[in-house]
Amino acid sequence: MFTGTGTAGAYHAGVMKALAEAGVKVDLVAxxxxxxxxxxxxxxxGGTRLWQASGAWTGHRxxxxxxxxxxxxxxxxxxxxCFAVLALPILVQVVAALxxxxxxxxxxxxxxxxxxxxxxxxxLIAATFHHAVFTQVIPRAAxxxxxxxxLFLAGEYVIRRxxxxxxxxxxxxxxIALGAPLDGRRAFKHFAQALWAGxxxxxxxxxxxxxxxxxxxxxxxxxGQPGSAELLYVVHDLDTRRDLVFAALQDTWRRxxxxxxxxxxxxxxxxxxxxxxxxxxxxGLCAALSVPLAAEPHPLTFPIEGPWRGxxxxxxxxxxxxxxxxxxxxxxxxxxxxxxxxxSPLERPHGLTARRADPRAWLGQxxxxxxxxxxxxxxxxxxxxxxGVYHVHPVHNPLGPxxxxxxxxxxxxxxxxxxxxxxxxxxxxxxxxxxPVVGAGADGLEHAAPAAPVVDDLPLT
Numbered sequence: 001m002f003t004g005t006g007t008a009g010a011y012h013a014g015v016m017k018a019l020a021e022a023g024v025k026v027d028l029v030a031x032x033x034x035x036x037x038x039x040x041x042x043x044x045x046g047g048t049r050l051w052q053a054s055g056a057w058t059g060h061r062x063x064x065x066x067x068x069x070x071x072x073x074x075x076x077x078x079x080x081x082c083f084a085v086l087a088l089p090i091l092v093q094v095v096a097a098l099x100x101x102x103x104x105x106x107x108x109x110x111x112x113x114x115x116x117x118x119x120x121x122x123x124l125i126a127a128t129f130h131h132a133v134f135t136q137v138i139p140r141a142a143x144x145x146x147x148x149x150x151l152f153l154a155g156e157y158v159i160r161r162x163x164x165x166x167x168x169x170x171x172x173x174x175x176i177a178l179g180a181p182l183d184g185r186r187a188f189k190h191f192a193q194a195l196w197a198g199x200x201x202x203x204x205x206x207x208x209x210x211x212x213x214x215x216x217x218x219x220x221x222x223x224g225q226p227g228s229a230e231l232l233y234v235v236h237d238l239d240t241r242r243d244l245v246f247a248a249l250q251d252t253w254r255r256x257x258x259x260x261x262x263x264x265x266x267x268x269x270x271x272x273x274x275x276x277x278x279x280x281x282x283x284g285l286c287a288a289l290s291v292p293l294a295a296e297p298h299p300l301t302f303p304i305e306g307p308w309r310g311x312x313x314x315x316x317x318x319x320x321x322x323x324x325x326x327x328x329x330x331x332x333x334x335x336x337x338x339x340x341x342x343x344s345p346l347e348r349p350h351g352l353t354a355r356r357a358d359p360r361a362w363l364g365q366x367x368x369x370x371x372x373x374x375x376x377x378x379x380x381x382x383x384x385x386x387x388g389v390y391h392v393h394p395v396h397n398p399l400g401p402x403x404x405x406x407x408x409x410x411x412x413x414x415x416x417x418x419x420x421x422x423x424x425x426x427x428x429x430x431x432x433x434x435x436p437v438v439g440a441g442a443d444g445l446e447h448a449a450p451a452a453p454v455v456d457d458l459p460l461t
Contacts, residue, residue, distance in 0.1 A: 014425025
């Protein structure tokens with residue numbers, strides 16, 4: 001069971017590599033958030049597409065996920081240019097005042113007997129405060145930068161209001177034009193392409209519905225075969241304020257899992273990927289990768305024959321959905337669970353670090369805290385539902401959910417990159433599960449004999 005946001009997928013990749021090498025047999029993979037992408041690949045025995053040197057979590061491509069959306073970049077740069085232009089005279093004067101003593105010392109030492117350096121500073125200040133520059137050039141440059149941003153937002157507003165969106169957008173024009181700050185579409189495209197690596201189908205050549213049908217066909221063909229697994233992942237419906245459960249299960253548990261209750265409430269929450277929901281697999285992935293508040297929610301259109309009669313609902317991830325995920329995994333017949341989570345709670349004093357002055361870091365800290373608390377709540381709530389609940393998580397993880405380009409580990413004062421998080425997941429899986437549980441021959445834990453070595457070109461040291 002994979003849970004987490006953003007960089008957590010790199011940790012999932014390392015854990016999957018370790019489980020594959022140890023020959024651990026997994027019958028059902030489940031996830032939420034970035035864990036949904038990990039689970040969808042694992043269900044097809046495609047974990048190597050995550051951890052190998054050309055995989056989804058290597059190279060520079062992951063650093064482009066969840067970047068600022070273009071409207072926010074344009075407005076940010078326009079404000080920065082406007083501020084810089086208006087502050088230019090003051091900045092020049094301050095810099096010249098700071099460097100003038102150096103020029104004076106150079107003149108006293110005889111290296112600049114003519115005083116050319118000091119004269120240059122004086123001339124620079126005079127040119128900056130020249131009447132034409134101060135009254136015409138600087139104001140016009142500032143106004144043009146703001147005007148350009150305004151025109152861009154106006155065009156964005158017209159596009160969003162007149163576009164063929166599946167849901168109408170209402171509200172003040174500036175908020176309609178700006179939208180959410182982070183771009184979750186890059187993440188979907190990235191992992192949709194990873195699902196089809198090495199196959200004729202490509203995410204950019206067919207639409208989302210075709211991608212869903214082809215993926216479901218591969219899932220259906222692989223059920224019960226070695227290396228494949230059943231699939232289950234959870235997203236949140238913002239309109240109904242309820243979770244949506246996507247599942248592809250074998251017939252043994254499928255009828256029971258999708259059985260209608262007396263109020264028909266469950267039929268409106270569970271989506272059978274092998275049945276009427278075969279076209280919604282990629283929509284579910286889009287929703288799972290839509291970070292709440294930070295990214296645009298994904299509009300999901302239900303089938304006309306379903307309980308929602310073709311309505312389009314806004315969907316996104318919910319960091320606290322691990323409790324619901326465990327509940328549904330139990331309903332699907334799982335008896336033992338491995339929870340993989342990349343968030344590391346602070347367990348002892350004297351481990352605090354400085355607060356990072358970055359909005360994405362603030363958001364990542366809040367999400368990581370919710371996820372870590374959800375793991376604790378889920379483990380407590382369902383301790384008696386399973387014969388074994390195992391937890392794989394890092395003791396220390398300096399990477400926040402959105403540190404996709406890496407960050408600096410304040411505790412060890414060194415850079416920390418995604419590749420290191422993949423290796424940490426690999427090591428933690430061995431230290432926390434494979435050696436103490438599989439190696440000890442835990443009762444009821446079914447695992448195969450060591451499989452053939454996995455083809456891998458990512459060195460682990």
